[in-house]
Amino acid sequence: MIAFFVVLLLLSFGTMSWLLFNQSRSIIRSYIESSALEKMDEYGSFIHMALLQSYDLSSLIFNSDVTKKWDAVLSDPDSTDGQKMLSNITLSKLLTQTTNNYTSVSSVSIYREEGMRISADNQVVKDASYKQEDWYRNFIRHSNHWVPAHEDQAEIRGAKPYEVVSLLLPIGIFEPSLARNVMKVNVKAEFLLEPLNRIHLGESGTIFLLDQQGHPILSQEEYQAYPGAAREVQSILAHKAMQGVDYLKDAQGASHILVYKKLPITGWMLVGFVSEQDLYAKLFKLRSTIIGFATVLLIAALLLAYWISSGVTKPLSRLVSAMRHVQKGDFVQAERLTPQGRRVRSEVDYATDTFHTMVKQLRHHIQTEFEQKLLRQQAEYKALLMQIHPHFLFNTLELMSSLAIQQRTEETVTVIDSLGKMLRFSLRISEDLIPLREELKYVRYYVSILEVRFGAGLQLRIEEEGELEDLEIVKFLLQPLIENAVKYSFIRQSEARVTVMVRQEQGRVCLSVADNGIGMAPELVRELEASSVYQQLDQILVSKSRQIGLRNVLARCRLYYGELFVFKVASQPERGTYIELSLPVQRRNEHVSRIDRG
Incomplete structure (x- = not known):
């Protein structure tokens, strides 16, 4: 069977080589002709430029x-x-x-x-x-x-x-x-x-520049080596064709190709000569070499293919299939396709055994890294959460101290009552998610403290839209945003108008806070949008800047929701700021998938 295929392949290859040789010879001849005419066109343009400069200079002097x-x-x-x-x-x-x-x-x-x-x-x-x-x-x-x-x-x-x-x-x-x-x-x-010498036809073919009588204009002594060319050139000068290709035979019967092109203005002509023997010598040699070399390679390849197919192809196929399962994340099936325990007899066996070990270790590392990432995220989230409490607590204690000095007993009692309820709520630090209604209740306690602090100068409105029952969100999102909105609204004016909107639409919970404050600089808005959660963590935990509340909220949302969290900031200097947090809908006893968080 192998001998039959060898004979069949040799016959096929021999026929193909003969066809390719003849086709290659035709292609080379066509290429030489077209290439020569293209090169003549380029050189003709060069000559045209040089002659025009000569005539132009002559005209300037003449006139x-x-x-x-x-x-x-x-x-x-x-x-x-x-x-x-x-x-x-x-x-x-x-x-x-x-x-x-x-x-x-x-x-x-x-x-x-x-x-x-x-x-x-x-x-x-x-x-x-x-x-x-x-x-x-x-x-x-x-x-x-x-x-x-x-x-x-x-x-x-x-x-x-x-x-x-x-x-x-x-x-x-x-x-x-x-x-x-x-x-x-x-x-x-x-x-x-000089540019004419860079143009060659084949290995030894040359192009000559001739005048109207067919004599060389430049010092090209090689023109004398083509004795039969002079008669053909005179014939070409006699008829009107501007360019073309002729085929000549010398006294020994050897074939030559003559390519010519007439130039405008002066009537000069470019003529190129190349012998077919020079043109195809390497092609003949290459054909013989290819046939001999291909025959040897064919026999060796058949023997090698038979040996490889029995000892390599099957193990490699299993290994490739296992790689596809690893690409899909199915490490168990990949381990089954590359069993251990066999004796290592070749590089393929060694690669299979190594791949099995690598898959096993990779699965262990992924599992360990996943668990560590969860613990790290949880610790970072708690750190951010703990940063929120002292911030509003100090402000509230300062307010209580001021009210007590002023002997405003009723308002002091109101603040203490609201602060106590807020502290009771904030002590539930072990919980990441809380019912949305409790978050709103916590916010209203905080608003009651702000109303005592700022009086009639504060106009704060909380609006609700959509079905908000049984929804859960990450705690302490709205209070830092409201605190910032009120603070920066009072910086340059005596009245603060803050609107808090909570709504559910298209499977998302949207929390927005709008104010009439001093606004944010465009650079700060771009920084907030471009910064990642890990860039923010290092900055927030040690930061004392005025944007700590907003950065803290954004960092906690990114940590918990990942790529499912979207936020928008619209701000104009001296005209206020609008901040919107868009969270995925979560109901009680439901959790965002760790894979979905990104």
Whole structure:
């Protein structure tokens, strides 16, 4: 059976390799063609930019008043030598300025018929040898405006002269043979050749820049290595297609790919050559290597797969299944799928045994951490709760002392009675939850003390909406909020208006306190909304700030209800504050699930 599958796979792989090879060859050829045209487009844009700069610079000099005045001075027989020299220097300055403004232009020179050359940097040279240069004679006789790469005597500096490609234009007239002055704009051949050398076709293919006659413009000697290309290039220049791909065969019968693209403005052409042998040599070698290597790997893989499937696959499947149960939180089933007690014979057995131990320890740690978290939360909650009692007790004792001094006996009795009932209620510190009605009764005792303390200046109203019977909440939530509301309402005014609203809606109990006090700063509101319960605990238990009551309430609600607790603070400076606590509905003998608390 294994031998049958080996033969079948080898035949399938061989067929697939043959198809892939042919398809890859077609793709590579298509890619080379499209890539070459794309690269030619990019280089054509570069050439277009360089030529436009040359023409633009030429236009500036040609139409400049400085150039016209210079020609007039030198053509005037009455001009003195000083005037002519001054005109030459002025023109040289113009050439310097314009040359510095164009990065692609290396230099500009103007040659006068009398045998004088004017260049940038105040170069005024009397030398008629340029008339013997090929570029000058071809321009005068044949109007060849572009000169291929050559050495310009005006550009040669130092021990390493460089070649330039030049644009020739007459000044003052459009006919070269009648021109008294010739402008020569030089562009370094390296400036045009360097980006062209970075473009390759295959490993050894090259792209050449040719003029309108099919001759290389740059110093690219490799062009001579393609003897049959000249005839094909002449054929391409004769027809009107702007770009395309041709296939050639040399004398030995080898195939070559020719990619070409004609450039606008000058009629130049980019031509690229690459041999198919060079193009596909590595592909042939790669095909043979892949077939041999794949055959060896196939046989080894079949043998290895047979061994692995019997000794590894099944234990790994059980281990993966156990991991899925751990992900779901089912540690018991995970332990059943990875039994201990077997002899460790391989890495898989060791991993299974280790995973079983890890699951067992993890379950123990989670249980221990859960119990410790409950104890820690309970202790933190009690600490916050104990912080509330001394706060209002001291204020009330100070009030009783003041009433006694003033001999207001009836009001003193009222305060003592209300304080006693509040203390009796607060002594039930072991209970976290209390009936909502008892919380409201406790609040009303506190309100009666405030009414004695502040008299007619306090307008405090308690409103109830919805079904509030049998509901339970965390104790001591409203009294600190009311105390803050009254306190900050009296800071800058003689009247405090406080509204307490308790309502049930959509499965939530909403407790809200609104006042007309000084309000809260926006920074404080954002701090209250952004701070976590553990950040607050450290601050509240040692804090002596004025927001201790509100922070204490928020911290206790977060500790008990977790993510089920929602609160809202709306405050405007000098216009009051609105605080709303939204708690999940709890009835007697019901408790918020520890999982739901978050």
